[in-house]
Amino acid sequence: MAYILRHHPDKFNLEPDLYGYIKIDELISTVKKKYPGFDRSLLNKVVSNDPKNRYKIKGEKIRARYGHSISVQPEFKPVRPPNNLYHGTSPTAAQNILQKGLKSMNRQFVHLSLNKKDARQVGSRHASSPIILEIDANEAYNDGIEFYHEKGTYLAKFIPSTYIRNE
Secondary structure (H helix, E strand, O other): OOOHHHHOHHHHOOOOOOOEEEEEHHHHHHOOOOOOOOOOHHHHHHHOOOOOOOOOEOOOOOEEEOOOOOOOOOOOEEOOOOOOEEEEEEEHHHHHHHHHOEEOOOOOOOEEEEEEEHHHHOOOOOOOOOOEEEEEHHHHHHHOOOOOEEOOEEOOEEOOHHHHHEE
């Protein structure tokens, strides 16, 4: 579901709206082609039990909350972040980030964690010993960087290196 909703609805002839929503019935029909037992009940279990709160249902539509590589409009308004946020990454990427800033790369937004533990977990996907970068989010916000909050994850388009330090 995440692959379809975040990255390639077009490969499945699905058309998300401006915010990334797809009709639930259409998504179920698509997923059923590979997993015949998939139904509304199973979709609801996946959504309600997802530890990262990746999905949002609104009426008869569903979307991924964050992590898109396709162009979607944020459904939320900018918010004031906590003083510090964290980003886990590989040692090689950390050096680049400390010089050039934190870019969204192939996603719409940079993903930032509320704590070091979550950042370490995210970073462990990229390295066995991830580097945890601390973001001076309050200062960045005061200087005009927009932050968005979506179920425990903070998002931003770009974080300049001046707000980033190696933890």
